[in-house]
Amino acid sequence: MAIGTRLFRSALLAMAGNRAAEALALKYGLRLGARQFVAGETREEALDKVRDLNRKGIEATLDHLGEGIRRMSEAEAYKQEYVRLLEGIRAAGVRSNVSLKPTQMGLALDPDAAYANIREIVAAADRCGNFVRIDMEDSPHTDATIGIARRLHGKGLTNVGTVIQAYLYRSEDDIRRLTAEPMNLRLVKGAYKEPKSLAYPRKPDVDANFRRLAKARLRSGVYTAIATHDETIIRELRLFARREGIDGSAYEFQMLYGIRSALQEQLAAEGCRVRCYVPYGRMWYPYFVRRLAERPANAAFLIRNWIRG
Numbered sequence: 280m281a282i283g284t285r286l287f288r289s290a291l292l293a294m295a296g297n298r299a300a301e302a303l304a305l306k307y308g309l310r311l312g313a314r315q316f317v318a319g320e321t322r323e324e325a326l327d328k329v330r331d332l333n334r335k336g337i338e339a340t341l342d343h344l345g346e347g348i349r350r351m352s353e354a355e356a357y358k359q360e361y362v363r364l365l366e367g368i369r370a371a372g373v374r375s376n377v378s379l380k381p382t383q384m385g386l387a388l389d390p391d392a393a394y395a396n397i398r399e400i401v402a403a404a405d406r407c408g409n410f411v412r413i414d415m416e417d418s419p420h421t422d423a424t425i426g427i428a429r430r431l432h433g434k435g436l437t438n439v440g441t442v443i444q445a446y447l448y449r450s451e452d453d454i455r456r457l458t459a460e461p462m463n464l465r466l467v468k469g470a471y472k473e474p475k476s477l478a479y480p481r482k483p484d485v486d487a488n489f490r491r492l493a494k495a496r497l498r499s500g501v502y503t504a505i506a507t508h509d510e511t512i513i514r515e516l517r518l519f520a521r522r523e524g525i526d527g528s529a530y531e532f533q534m535l536y537g538i539r540s541a542l543q544e545q546l547a548a549e550g551c552r553v554r555c556y557v558p559y560g561r562m563w564y565p566y567f568v569r570r571l572a573e574r575p576a577n578a579a580f581l582i583r584n585w586i587r588g
């Protein structure tokens with residue numbers, strides 16, 4: 280990655296956590312260009328988008344946006360929204376599970392209360408015959424996030440899984456341990472700013488680790504969500520699965536709402552299981568900025584459009 284691109288990416292990731300920039304962005308609502316990546320501000324809008332995806336043979340995972348809360352009362356409101364969302368999914372008869380962020384449930388403020396909140400959501404999902412994915416945030420939360428998913432499994436709630444980031448050196452060990460349990464995992468490259476002491480700084484190394492970890496999971500037969508828009512990797516892994524005789528019901532591809540939509544449709548039409556991550560809600564700013572940081576060309580495109588008015 281060129282130095283200029285790396286600096287731009289770092290600056291954008293720093294902006295993702297900037298409260299003043301967030302307040303300014305929220306004032307302008309989804310008009311800022313976030314609508315490309317965010318399904319809307321309400322549950323109803325998001326369920327409509329899921330209906331459209333389902334018609335194209337694509338499943339969904341709904342994410343009510345929010346993270347890094349400052350008071351536990353916020354976590355309570357998010358928890359209630361997730362329970363209503365799970366009931367809404369059942370009532371609407373759409374094919375979708377849910378994804379949530381542990382810091383949205385209070386992980387950074389009160390880990391025990393965050394666990395209790397997530398347990399309530401997973402129990403509600405269990406009653407609805409549904410599944411909860413605990414997203415992975417930055418490295419200070421990795422141990423605790425994996426710990427919550429394992430603790431819930433230990434209580435017999437196996438309709439929950441978490442996420443492993445290929446950029447972290449520790450991920451190979453985490454995968455080995457969680458595959459033995461066994462736990463349903465989503466594999467991603469990783470979206471946060473991490474120090475060199477913890478994460479591969481070079482993209483080719485992250486890509487190589489992603490391939491390695493994905494193949495280990497496919498071989499294991501434990502259900503894996505391969506979450507990437509990287510067409511070369513997707514093609515390689517499909518070929519690998521075919522060669523190794525791995526059944527298509529043991530894995531799915533996941534992509535984000537608004538990114539590589541044609542590829543999502545094409546894979547679904549070719550018989551792959553595809554799930555689209557559909558975020559909605561008012562707290563879209565950090566999510567939106569991370570999407571810009573992944574591909575600085577997105578930011579350049581938006582800036583050109585704002586200037587043109």
Ligand code: FDA
Binds near residue numbers: 442556
């Ligand atoms: P890569 O960055 O190599 O991009 C490959 C190609 O995809 C690009 O050339 C471009 O065509 C396209 N592309 C990628 N990003 C784009 C963007 N923003 N806009 C337009 N095109 C883009 N991370 C995390 O740390 N914790 C998590 O819990 C999750 N959860 C998650 C769920 C799902 C369903 C997905 C798809 C991703 C995540 N991520 C995540 C984000 C992930 O870590 C990673 O940052 C992004 O997926 C981008 O990396 P790619 O693997 O897509 O490849």
